Structure formats: C-alpha cells, structure tokens
Amino acid sequence: MLLMQVDYIIVGLGLAGIAFAEELYAQKKSFVVFEDNSQNSSLVAGGMYNPVVLKRFTPVWNAKEQLDVAIPFYENLEKKLNDTYNYKVNIYRIFKSIEEQNNWFAACDKILLQDYMLPKIIKNKNKFVMAPFDAGKLIHTGRIVVNKLAKDYRSFLKEEKCLISESFDHTIIDIQTNCVHYKSIKADKIIFCEGFGLKENPFFNYLPMREAKGELITIHAPDLKVAYLIKSAIFVLPLGDDLYKVGATFNWTDKTKSPTEDGKNELELKLSSVINCSYKIVDHIAGIRPTIKDRRPLVGLHHKHKSLAILNGLGTRGVMIAPLMAKKLFQHIENSRVLEKEININRFD
Template structure:
C-alpha cells in the first residue's frame, strides 16, 4: 500500500494551487482527475482587481494578487512555459455618466491604484467607442489551458496523477487515516468544481453553478493588443484570434455549447465591433458559483480528514492561490479559517 499525506480530487486552478502549497511544505500527494469538469479549462483567464460593472474593488484583491502572481511566475519557471500575460484591460464607456462614475471611483483609496485617471480616446476605426475607455491597472490573462495541461504532464512524470474517476464510496476510514484502494492518506481535499454535486460527503454545500460559454473568433482587421470590457469581453490571443465571453446560465448544468449562447455573444459583440469576424471555436463549462459570491473552504462536519476547496466562481485565477493557502494553514497549522469562506457558514 502506497502512503501519502494527501489525496486531492480534481485538477483545476484550486487543486494546482493546493498542490503547490503541499510541494512547498514537503508533503506527498496523489491527484485524481477524470477531466469531467471544464470550468478552469474554458475560463477566459482574466485577472483584474476591479468589478467593471459597478466600478468597485474585487473582494480581497490586493491579498489575492500578492499570492497569485508570484505563484504563477514560479510555475512558469519550473515548467518552462508561458502562462501569465500582462494585459491592458479597457472598460468601454457608454455615456458621459459612466465616465464620471469611473473617475469618482478612482478617488477611493481601495481603487486608486487600479483605475487609471487618464481618459483613453478610441483611435481604432473598427471599434465603436465614442465616449472612450478607462484603463484597469495591474491586470492580465492567465492561459489556464496551458497551465492545467502542463501541470498534469508534470504530475504524470512524478507518478502523482491518477487519470480516472474517484469513487467516493470506496473511501475507508481506519485509525485516523484514509484507505482508498491501494492508497493510505492522512487527508483528502476535494477540489472538484461543480462535480462536487456527485460527492456524497459534500453534495449538500450551497453551490449553485453557472454555465459560461466562450467563443474564439478570427478578426484580421481588428488589430488590438488589449482587452475590452463592454457588454462582453474581447481578449486578444495573438494571430488575429480573440476570445469573446462570457454568458451566464444558472439553469443548464451541462458542458455542451449552445447555439443560443453563441447568438447572444455575437449579438453583443457587434454592438461595439464593426469589422468582420469568423467564429473558430466555441466552448462551455459550469462555474462553481455560490450565492454570496465567496468560496467554500473547510472541513467536513463529521469526518475530520475530509476537506473541500471549491466555489471559486468567475475569478478562480485570482482566488485559487489565496484560498489554497488558507486551507493549508487551517489543516496543518491550526490557523482559524476566515468566516467569509468557511464552508460551514450556511449551517
């Protein structure tokens, strides 16, 4: 029987961030992943410290960026990949009133380092933006697909990845340890995203789930190297390719792309993009969202060696390293878990 400190179920942003905590503290682990969850893979990958709909600060933005950016830089170096792309994000204004709200928000101490005071005029004939843009600072894009694919390859090389489904009913609790098939572990961390709904130990946590769909378009005449947030995001990928997203559907819990979402994204994109474009890809995934927009982290109410790391919603790139750090310190160092993210806060 192989002995490890941790079994981790799932291999998305949350799982990878927790793996990095374990590696940094010389803990052994095995990751189970069956590729059933797609939210991390299909994510647009933007990290940005501002809620651009309301011009307000993202929850714990400063603390999250302080952990996330060094972690992704470390992974880039160790895996010899490029995943973190510094990227200008321009918020398209639809009126003078929105301009005024932007500059009012930029005076707030929590936002002054994130919102540029310069009004950016549009000089691109293929974009309709008569009121110009505001620029978000300290933002970028993480190539989540490259991250997850490369990280899984490293786990395979280290014999730390089981590419199959985890059968929850096969868990056996023996003498303060967990036996699972040929493994003996001290703890299990479930980082399954919306797949936690099939987990009998945590399937009652208040995870609502929101399906998101993203298009990739080819637009040779657009020629922008910055992201635009308007009714939808448009994000440059290089080679005249752009991601366009995203939709929000709280009823459909499948990973199947739909024609209705495609039509919605195209319609919204055409409200501010004038040039022709071609849709070259269309993907979908269910985000693990929570009604109070806070993660779900913590210990099972009965089994002291079962933990959940979930509910990252639409901002997993920023949140994952932050909550992984908090969960590790909760388990290993007996640090108090922030009440805002404690999975048991709804009980």
C-alpha cells in the same frame, strides 16, 4: 493490500487542485491526485485577473491579498514548468454614458483602485471599436493561460507519478479515526477540488453551489488590430495572430458542458454592439463555473469526518482566488489556523 501511503489525496486538478498541490510541494508533503476530465471550468476559463469590478468600479473582494499571493504563485509555476503563463493585458472599459465617465473619475480616487485605474478618458481611435463615450484604462491586469498551465501541470504530475487518471469513487472511501483508505492508498486527508463535480460528492453536496454555465467563442478578425482587452457588453480578449476570445455568457439553468446555438447567438448579438468589422468564428467552448450562493469560496474540513476537506467555490475568479485559499486551507488543517467565517464551509452548518 496497501501499496501506497501518502499525506494527502487530492480529487480534481483544475485551478483549485493545482493550487493545493503546489502548497503541498512547498510544505514537503506527499500526495496523489485523481483526475477524470469530468469538468472543465479551468480548461475553458478566459483566465483574466483584475482587481476591479468592471460593472460598478468597486474593488473585488479581498483583491489585494489575493493578488499578492497569486502573482508569485504563477511566476513560480513559470519557472518550474519552464514556460510562460502570465501575460500582461491592459483593459479598456468602454463607457456607456457621461454618467459612467463621471463614476470612473470618482472611483479612480479610491485607495485600492488608484494603482489600477488611470484618471483620464482614453479617446477611441480604432474605427472598428464602437465606443461613442470613449473608454477608461486599467493597468497591471492580465491573463493566465490556464488551459496550457493545467495541461502542462498534468504532464508534470504524471512524470512525478503523482497523477491517477481515473474517476474518484466517493462510495468506497474507508474513513478511519485519523486517516482514510481508498483502494490501495492510505492517506491522512482527502481534499476535494472538484468544481461543479461537487454535486456528485455525498459528503459535501449539501453546500449551496449555484453553478453558472459560461460559453466563449474565439474569432479571427484581421482588421481589428487591438492589443488590449475591450470590456463592454462582453469582453473581447486579444490572443495574438488576429485571434480574439469573446465572452462570456451566464446561464443558471443549463447544466451541460456543451456549447449551444443560443449561447453563440447571444455572444454574436452582443459582439455586434462592440466591434463593426468582419470576423470568422473559429472555436466555441463552454464550461460550468463553480459559483456559490453567497459568492464566496468553500474552504474547510467536513463537520463530522475530519479527514475530508474541500477547496471549491472559486466562482468567476479562480485565477486570483485559488492560490490564497489553498494556503489558508493548508494552514487550517496542519496548524489549526482559524478560517475567516466568510470562506469557512461551517457558515452553512
């Protein structure tokens, strides 16, 4: 029996699902979302956005285009959900050597970077931060509190009666020529925003996801008194109330979402080269980043079933990438706008 007819079904409500849902609201399309809490990348993310690759001082791929869409996107969500999610946080990149200091000044001259990188060396005055070669400062960077945003967005969709809190079963989709039937729902399209859940999706699991597990600890360090993100062997991100998020690990073999003793030890070892005050670990979390072999997102329609599409592969930078990719996917589906080769899933056909 058909009970509901919508334009779209979205599977997954992490950053990708939220971005696509917002695009559908903006374009006055109807939809429902399935979410089963099987993945948690967005829920554990540090949430930082920053257009500079901090290892090499080069611009992040397409950073300007992404930020131009992302910042208003989060501002709109703050208005819509009546809360704050975007916090400005400067980044202090600790230098490892004189050579790195020189590389910093060279990078500061580049057009795309000069708005963010200050062309001077910031003397380290905090005795608990280990920075013998001092630091370079990045401005106009920040943090989205993704965990809070994702939880609030779920509550919002629940109230709107658009959220179905159950697992989506790919094996029972009835694919017709111009639409799909799923249980009692008829929709024009299904958009899969499943993160690492892609592996369970028989329509798209041929795509080369090279997922990377990440672990983070939260520490209470009352002596540290730092109001900026410290980037060294790892990052130390101030959360307020003397709490700091410390991360993150990269593990390409462990596919579980649980925090591990090895992950904690690795973070503590690295942390001991960044700060030298006492602290207590108050939280330890882990999640799987949906990273792709070529480090680019997965956007596009299924090569055979044109009612099925994907928005995935947000990798290590979902905060910046998700809103722009959602717009591009929508325009592709509704207005046949061509997707760039480097994001279109047809690059793997």
